[in-house]
Amino acid sequence: MTDLFIDNLSLSYGNTVVLRGITVPALPPRALVGVLGPNGAGKSTFLRALAGLGGYTGSATLDGEDLGTMPFHRRTGKIGYLPQSLPQGTTLIAYEAVISACRAVRPDLPRPAIETMVEDIFDLLSIRHLAFKALNTLSGGQRQMVGLAQVVVRKPALLLLDEPTSALDLRWQINVFEVVRSVQDQQDGICLMAMHDLNLALRHCDHVLLFGQGRVISCGAPNRAITPEHLRNAYQIDGRVEVSSTGIPFVIPNGIARELTRDSDQGTINT
Amino acid sequence: MAHSPSLPSPSGSLARQYRSFVMRRVIWLAVLLTALAGTVIINIMTGPAELAFGQVIRGILDPASLSAGDDIIVWQVRLPYALLAVCVGACLGLAGAEMQTVLNNPLASPSTLGVMYAATLGASLAIVFNIDVLGIPQNYLVPVCAFIGAVASVLLIVGLSRTFGATVDTVILFGIALVFALQALISLIQFVADSDSLQQIVFWTMGSLARATWEKLAIVAGVFALCVPFAIRQVWKMTALRGGDEYARSFGISVERLRLTVLLRVSVMTAVAVAFTGVIGFVGLVGPHIARLAFGEDHRFYLPGAALAGGFILAGASVLSKSLVPGILIPDGIVTALIGIPLFLVLLIKQKRRAA
Numbered sequence: 001m002t003d004l005f006i007d008n009l010s011l012s013y014g015n016t017v018v019l020r021g022i023t024v025p026a027l028p029p030r031a032l033v034g035v036l037g038p039n040g041a042g043k044s045t046f047l048r049a050l051a052g053l054g055g056y057t058g059s060a061t062l063d064g065e066d067l068g069t070m071p072f073h074r075r076t077g078k079i080g081y082l083p084q085s086l087p088q089g090t091t092l093i094a095y096e097a098v099i100s101a102c103r104a105v106r107p108d109l110p111r112p113a114i115e116t117m118v119e120d121i122f123d124l125l126s127i128r129h130l131a132f133k134a135l136n137t138l139s140g141g142q143r144q145m146v147g148l149a150q151v152v153v154r155k156p157a158l159l160l161l162d163e164p165t166s167a168l169d170l171r172w173q174i175n176v177f178e179v180v181r182s183v184q185d186q187q188d189g190i191c192l193m194a195m196h197d198l199n200l201a202l203r204h205c206d207h208v209l210l211f212g213q214g215r216v217i218s219c220g221a222p223n224r225a226i227t228p229e230h231l232r233n234a235y236q237i238d239g240r241v242e243v244s245s246t247g248i249p250f251v252i253p254n255g256i257a258r259e260l261t262r263d264s265d266q267g268t269i270n271t
Numbered sequence: 272m273a274h275s276p277s278l279p280s281p282s283g284s285l286a287r288q289y290r291s292f293v294m295r296r297v298i299w300l301a302v303l304l305t306a307l308a309g310t311v312i313i314n315i316m317t318g319p320a321e322l323a324f325g326q327v328i329r330g331i332l333d334p335a336s337l338s339a340g341d342d343i344i345v346w347q348v349r350l351p352y353a354l355l356a357v358c359v360g361a362c363l364g365l366a367g368a369e370m371q372t373v374l375n376n377p378l379a380s381p382s383t384l385g386v387m388y389a390a391t392l393g394a395s396l397a398i399v400f401n402i403d404v405l406g407i408p409q410n411y412l413v414p415v416c417a418f419i420g421a422v423a424s425v426l427l428i429v430g431l432s433r434t435f436g437a438t439v440d441t442v443i444l445f446g447i448a449l450v451f452a453l454q455a456l457i458s459l460i461q462f463v464a465d466s467d468s469l470q471q472i473v474f475w476t477m478g479s480l481a482r483a484t485w486e487k488l489a490i491v492a493g494v495f496a497l498c499v500p501f502a503i504r505q506v507w508k509m510t511a512l513r514g515g516d517e518y519a520r521s522f523g524i525s526v527e528r529l530r531l532t533v534l535l536r537v538s539v540m541t542a543v544a545v546a547f548t549g550v551i552g553f554v555g556l557v558g559p560h561i562a563r564l565a566f567g568e569d570h571r572f573y574l575p576g577a578a579l580a581g582g583f584i585l586a587g588a589s590v591l592s593k594s595l596v597p598g599i600l601i602p603d604g605i606v607t608a609l610i611g612i613p614l615f616l617v618l619l620i621k622q623k624r625r626a627a
Binding site for chain 1: 284285286288289292375507508510511513514515517518519520521522523524525563567568569
């Protein structure tokens with residue numbers, strides 16, 4: 001069982017406070033949380049802070065242990081963070097990239113155990129055919145899948161994925177959600193996923209955390225957190241939320257919200 | 272380290288496929304090692320007094336079979352010379368490979384970033400001012416001073432790339448500036464040096480293996496042997512670092528600490544390599560590139576490959592330095608620079624193309 005509590009978190013990027021007062025109600029095990037918001041809203045800063053790669057004030061605890069003071073090695077065992085950038089295109093083959101990610105930080109595991117883990121993850125992500133290809137010969141999307149494999153291979157209880165679907169086509173986007181669900185089921189884990197596609201969030205996430213204007217605009221079940229009003233506040237757009245014939249809600253953006261266009265020219269928010 | 276077929280049968284077919292995949296690399300390592308051994312023997316055969324292949328082999332296996340003159344030639348002159356070439360080349364190859372990984376820069380090497388010149392400056396100071404600390408013999412004091420110089424330059428590179436961003440161009444441009452500045456300082460020391468020290472320093476800046484002795488060889492080989500276990504310990508972290516800093520950090524690797532410990536090791540190897548031979552450029556740049564082409568970037572193969580390639584290049588260059596002009600020993604540093612500069616330019620152009 002994994003419990004994540006986030007209470008009154010404030011985050012800075014450089015000297016600027018990007019987000020303040022983030023409080024997320026206790027997340028149940030197996031929760032898949034979509035972290036949404038416009039460019040520069042602080043989605044990446046938020047995930048990096050939880051991964052222990054950036055400072056924060058306030059309180060964030062995983063299974064009762066404060067993330068800020070958790071020792072490096074324990075954090076490694078529990079948290080998997082996928083950066084927004086793709087892995088570098090090197091002459092390493094995908095299999096080496098994934099196995100090194102595991103062996104670099106888990107020298108305690110015997111080699112056969114690691115080989116089994118790596119084998120499983122290539123199957124789980126359906127990228128077995130890429131295993132012996134050099135990263136510099138793979139497409140952006142394929143490299144993104146290898147990056148995901150490097151993070152997911154350790155089956156962390158808390159997955160922090162920064163736009164894992166940004167370079168992927170539709171089929172692979174759905175594949176990523178299936179992979180995440182499968183890992184969560186095995187670990188009773190929680191996943192926080194930054195993304196831009198509101199419809200993917202509506203379709204696949206259990207919860208949504210919508211950032212904007214330097215704060216949390218809304219937080220909760222997708223159909224309650226993504227409303228026309230919240231979209232206007234977060235993205236400064238006019239949009240509708242409709243329900244498809246299968247009962248799943250989806251967003252149709254109409255245009256830039258007129259009364260706010262002048263302020264949102266730069267797409268940034270003054271905090 | 273690379274391949275242990277005795278382990279229990281692999282748990283899945285990817286692991287098995289990978290084993291046959293790396294078999295090719297193991298074979299290439301063996302080929303390179305054989306070529307290196309061959310070069311060493313050719314190196315011992317080459318010189319004013321020509322020795323036959325059989326003579327050399329017999330002389331090494333059974334020194335008593337040699338005449339008194341040949342015994343001195345093989346055991347006192349040519350063997351330490353040939354082996355020092357291998358050890359210095361291996362140190363520079365390994366140092367260059369590790370440097371390229373931690374700085375994420377294919378153009379980094381002890382010579383292109385000025386580390387070697389900083390070591391030269393440290394050594395020159397020790398030679399000219401005849402520094403005497405607690406009566407430590409010069410054979411040990413010069414490498415220590417070279418090391419201090421090398422560490423200072425490495426810390427400077429790390430500090431500056433942290434301040435101004437560590438793009439490939441910034442670090443290389445900074446390295447070039449450092450090389451010029453250090454060369455000016457070395458010239459300044461030459462200017463104030465007496466004729467005796469001056470000769471030593473000039474010999475140093477040209478880079479030559481000519482003064483090889485068993486003691487110097489033992490020091491270089493010892494330091495190399497000391498550094499290797501640390502390199503092996505970090506081999507997976509180094510491989511994981513190839514994905515980029517951000518990914519390595521996300522796996523739980525303390526990137527800053529790794530970078531610093533590796534660069535310290537690079538300083539030690541560079542300093543001890545050049546302490547007895549002087550500036551030998553481009554081995555540390557070209558060796559890693561050969562290794563990358565042949566073995567990929569899994570550091571279990573890349574690092575030994577770079578060390579072997581470095582040893583091979585310098586051993587080959589030292590054969591050339593003896594045989595280009597019969598009877599004259601051209602400084603090895605000049606030979607490696609003449610071979611290395613065209614290769615460096617090719618790499619630079621390829622790098623530019625990739626960036627564009």
